[in-house]
Amino acid sequence: MRGASLTGRVRERQVVDGLLAGMADGGSGALIIRGGPGIGKTALLEYARDAAEDVRLLWANGVESEAELPFAGLHQLLQPVMHGLKELPRTQEAALRGAMGLGPATGDRFLVGLAVLTLLAGSGPVLCLIDDAQWLDRSSADALIFASRRLTVGGVVLLFAARDDWPALAGLDELPLTGLDPAAAETLLRERAPGLTPQLRERIMSEALGNPLALIEFAKTAGVADPQGFGAPQAPLPVTRKLHETFHRQVDALPEAVQRLLLLVAADDTGDLELVLRAAELADGQAEAERALESAETAGLIRIDGGLLAFRHPLVRSAVYQGAPFTRRCAAHRALADVLLTYGEAVDRRVWHLALAATRSDDAIGAALEGVAHRAGGRTRYATAAAAYERAAHLTADLRQRGLRFSYAAEAAVQSGQLGQARDLARRAERLTHDPVRLAGLARVRAAVEFELGFPSDAGEVLVKSAESIERADPERAALMLAHSIRTFSFSGDAGRAHDAAERLSHIDVPPGSGLTPLVRAMRAMADLLAGRGGVGTPIHELIAAAHHLPAHRPAERLLAASLALVTAQDTIALELAEPVAEHARTHGMVGILPHALEIIAEAQLLGGRHLDALTNATEGYDIGRGIGQLHRLAHLGGLLAWLAAISGDHERCRMLAEAGIRYGSDHGVVPAGALGTWALGLLELGMGRAAHAVGHLEATRHPIVAVWCAADLIEAGVRANRTEVAERSLRTLMEWTRTVGRPWVSAMALRCRAMTTSGSDAGEYFEAAIELHERCAQPYQHARTCLAYGEWLRRRRSRARAGIQLRTALRIFEDLGARPWADRARAELDAAGEARPGYGTDAASLHRLTPQELQVVRLAAAGLSNRDIAGQLFLSPKTVAQHLYKAYPKLGVTSRTQLDHLDLETPAATGRP
Numbered sequence: 001m002r003g004a005s006l007t008g009r010v011r012e013r014q015v016v017d018g019l020l021a022g023m024a025d026g027g028s029g030a031l032i033i034r035g036g037p038g039i040g041k042t043a044l045l046e047y048a049r050d051a052a053e054d055v056r057l058l059w060a061n062g063v064e065s066e067a068e069l070p071f072a073g074l075h076q077l078l079q080p081v082m083h084g085l086k087e088l089p090r091t092q093e094a095a096l097r098g099a100m101g102l103g104p105a106t107g108d109r110f111l112v113g114l115a116v117l118t119l120l121a122g123s124g125p126v127l128c129l130i131d132d133a134q135w136l137d138r139s140s141a142d143a144l145i146f147a148s149r150r151l152t153v154g155g156v157v158l159l160f161a162a163r164d165d166w167p168a169l170a171g172l173d174e175l176p177l178t179g180l181d182p183a184a185a186e187t188l189l190r191e192r193a194p195g196l197t198p199q200l201r202e203r204i205m206s207e208a209l210g211n212p213l214a215l216i217e218f219a220k221t222a223g224v225a226d227p228q229g230f231g232a233p234q235a236p237l238p239v240t241r242k243l244h245e246t247f248h249r250q251v252d253a254l255p256e257a258v259q260r261l262l263l264l265v266a267a268d269d270t271g272d273l274e275l276v277l278r279a280a281e282l283a284d285g286q287a288e289a290e291r292a293l294e295s296a297e298t299a300g301l302i303r304i305d306g307g308l309l310a311f312r313h314p315l316v317r318s319a320v321y322q323g324a325p326f327t328r329r330c331a332a333h334r335a336l337a338d339v340l341l342t343y344g345e346a347v348d349r350r351v352w353h354l355a356l357a358a359t360r361s362d363d364a365i366g367a368a369l370e371g372v373a374h375r376a377g378g379r380t381r382y383a384t385a386a387a388a389y390e391r392a393a394h395l396t397a398d399l400r401q402r403g404l405r406f407s408y409a410a411e412a413a414v415q416s417g418q419l420g421q422a423r424d425l426a427r428r429a430e431r432l433t434h435d436p437v438r439l440a441g442l443a444r445v446r447a448a449v450e451f452e453l454g455f456p457s458d459a460g461e462v463l464v465k466s467a468e469s470i471e472r473a474d475p476e477r478a479a480l481m482l483a484h485s486i487r488t489f490s491f492s493g494d495a496g497r498a499h500d501a502a503e504r505l506s507h508i509d510v511p512p513g514s515g516l517t518p519l520v521r522a523m524r525a526m527a528d529l530l531a532g533r534g535g536v537g538t539p540i541h542e543l544i545a546a547a548h549h550l551p552a553h554r555p556a557e558r559l560l561a562a563s564l565a566l567v568t569a570q571d572t573i574a575l576e577l578a579e580p581v582a583e584h585a586r587t588h589g590m591v592g593i594l595p596h597a598l599e600i601i602a603e604a605q606l607l608g609g610r611h612l613d614a615l616t617n618a619t620e621g622y623d624i625g626r627g628i629g630q631l632h633r634l635a636h637l638g639g640l641l642a643w644l645a646a647i648s649g650d651h652e653r654c655r656m657l658a659e660a661g662i663r664y665g666s667d668h669g670v671v672p673a674g675a676l677g678t679w680a681l682g683l684l685e686l687g688m689g690r691a692a693h694a695v696g697h698l699e700a701t702r703h704p705i706v707a708v709w710c711a712a713d714l715i716e717a718g719v720r721a722n723r724t725e726v727a728e729r730s731l732r733t734l735m736e737w738t739r740t741v742g743r744p745w746v747s748a749m750a751l752r753c754r755a756m757t758t759s760g761s762d763a764g765e766y767f768e769a770a771i772e773l774h775e776r777c778a779q780p781y782q783h784a785r786t787c788l789a790y791g792e793w794l795r796r797r798r799s800r801a802r803a804g805i806q807l808r809t810a811l812r813i814f815e816d817l818g819a820r821p822w823a824d825r826a827r828a829e830l831d832a833a834g835e836a837r838p839g840y841g842t843d844a845a846s847l848h849r850l851t852p853q854e855l856q857v858v859r860l861a862a863a864g865l866s867n868r869d870i871a872g873q874l875f876l877s878p879k880t881v882a883q884h885l886y887k888a889y890p891k892l893g894v895t896s897r898t899q900l901d902h903l904d905l906e907t908p909a910a911t912g913r914p
Helices: 010-024 041-051 072-087 090-099 109-123 138-149 182-192 198-208 212-225 239-252 256-267 273-298 314-323 326-340 347-357 363-378 382-394 399-415 419-431 436-453 456-469 475-492 495-506 517-530 537-547 555-567 571-587 591-607 611-628 631-648 651-668 671-687 691-698 704-709 711-720 724-741 744-756 762-774 780-796 800-817 820-832 843-847 852-862 867-874 878-892 897-902
Strands: 029-034 056-061 126-131 156-162 173-176 302-305 308-311
Touching: 010 029, 010 041, 010 156, 029 041, 041 056, 041 126, 041 156, 056 072, 072 090, 072 109, 072 126, 072 138, 090 109, 109 126, 109 138, 109 156, 109 878, 138 156, 138 382, 182 198, 182 212, 198 212, 239 256, 239 314, 256 273, 256 308, 256 314, 256 326, 273 302, 273 308, 273 326, 308 314, 326 347, 347 363, 347 382, 363 382, 363 399, 382 399, 382 419, 399 419, 399 436, 419 436, 436 456, 436 475, 436 631, 456 475, 456 495, 475 495, 475 517, 475 671, 495 517, 517 537, 517 555, 517 704, 537 555, 555 571, 555 591, 571 591, 591 611, 591 631, 611 631, 611 852, 631 651, 631 671, 631 820, 651 671, 671 691, 671 704, 671 711, 671 820, 691 711, 704 711, 704 724, 711 724, 711 744, 711 780, 724 744, 744 762, 744 780, 762 780, 780 800, 780 820, 800 820, 852 867, 852 878, 852 897, 867 878
Parallel strands: 029 156, 029 173, 056 126, 126 156
Antiparallel strands: 302 308
16 A cells, blocks of 8 residues: 555655655754545655665554543654663653653653653654654643754654644644545556446545545445445545445454454554553453454554554544444443553553543542642643543532532643633633632633733733622732733733723732732832833832742742833843743743743843843744744744844844734734834834834834833934934933933933934033943943944034044944944944944854854853753753754854853853943
């Protein structure tokens, strides 16, 4: 079947050949081969297996009945390379050992994914073939997808074969398989069934609709069933139904003992021959079970390789499992559970089989499955926990307890990113719950889902209404919900509803010992800021002071305080609050929280002028956020990356990211995302000298916080475009913010803007005062902008020597920052002033030749970390770390690790240089 089913697949084979050729040169890649049942996905995997030379082959099959059993697919795939565990970074080794049942489970599924990446990279060149990926258990799928998105080097290729209903995965290439065209289908039938009459061949082609497996299987049975061609003409039937009917005819002809054994293989399919045989012996005895195994193999339905079992094609498994009556499926799971009673390391797996075997409510199994969920949640394996809690709920007779377990499942689903499932589970729980406090917890689930999949304003309303219902029963929880609603309304730019929530918050009697007073005051101040009122400084400072005492394992409060620190331009304090959270997340494998922490870190570094650091962290956060589906986070991080692309002069990337953020913000009512993208486009135009276009963009930043951040840009654009009224209005906004935050670099920026809107010699005094402030604080980008503006002003007043001093300073800083459009403007002004252009070639400028990840690796290597330790910190494989160093050395002009000690690898603001 293998060769014949690839008839007409020339282009598809070329794609696979290209991946295999790249792997031979040390490259890596991943590909999803997508199509309906029997379309040829498995045949293409087998083609890759046969075409690959001098590589390690790993194969796994997703199993429909195994979809809720954690890490079943990963166990299949990695068994031959498990000896390499000892080479992994310690946290990764522990996570993968736990996932494989070889030790206590630690870390979440994404840390397991990193361990998979590292293990495969260390085993290369390796070709991983994953068939029926749509039936992989969630834990295995997450780990393999996470690894696939981060493949860079090491000679690793992963090929997934999946049906069309498997969700599309951003960042992974896809190869869709459709039906063969009529000429190829006819060729295939002539090859496999040369004796068919033209009428029968035409009938088969009509029923198969180009599906290769259907063509072959129908050809096998057509003549026997009805030599005249399936009887009287009839309307075409769905291909999947025909395929299942075909397989049922094959299975139904076998003895009962063989069918029972096949069902056991389909129900578990760990590939463990001993497990299946022992389960079969419970019903039929040893001799009969062994005869059944031989018959199944002789019939071509299964193959045996050493101690492993596998169906010859996934559709056989589907037909066997789905075609069996429900009671027989339950009996198969019960038999497997009975055998697993003697497997000391398979307690949780046994509980799952018992749960799948249950035909009615069973409190004992429900309680045991809740224990499975609790252990999974404790290890932050939230997807497994959600599935276990949900099944436990179905097995629970007591309605109150059932609702409680559904609510636990909903909360775990949110943590695992399964937002649609979380919404459905919360609805089920609400119908069974009457406790207002528990309903409030479910409201937070619904709000989280609405925030990510719907509209922030609606999420805020859910929180407000729920808080109203529990103000007396649980004022502390109500206050927290209202505080979060204000933050949520800030995303929708809804000042009115934020103010209303703040008013209600102010009337809640918060317990004195709760520690919530600073949060309440700060969020009320946040509502005032959204409404255009000042006075935010003191309350936010109080919250920040309180948050400093919170441990890193309470990330939500620390990150909220850090985000409010950014509102008051306290970039250093925001870093102090957010960086420990990111470090804690890395150490404990909490990948899900990293994008939020990295976003705040990148924003703080952007405000502080540490552009290269901001690019590094924003890029990492964006990549991780995309991998785990955090869409709102992607929009915000994309806006930051668009801003940085504008500074560097990368026009295409800036527009792509900014426009994506603007679209997302418009579609979902996420105002800051659109505002960040609009700011980036305005800054891009300003850097290109198109002031009028810049004004058009910058005036459209409809969010109060982003508006003050970009006020200086709008003032400059207004001055250069002769839009005096725009510049003066924005100056008033900037001056009010300056008085509120009291930060020296903000005051220096405001003085520059005063100078640009002032005529006569007074402008020079403002410029001088701004320069003096800049020299006392580290904000290189704004310093360079002031030097450039002052140099232009001096040149126009024919003070060329003094202009040259300012312009050379601006040029040096812009080059250090990689701000190419601004550096070009400084050079043009130097030319106009008749001053020579200096050539700096600083270490800081050379850092911009590195990719963000190369810079991270180089810095950690210079700090003395080994490749293994670097891999553990950055969620990479040691081979990838080595490859990054190999590529970075020539860019930095060094040849070895020891020479990194002599380079200045910090950005200007980090060292305090102007």
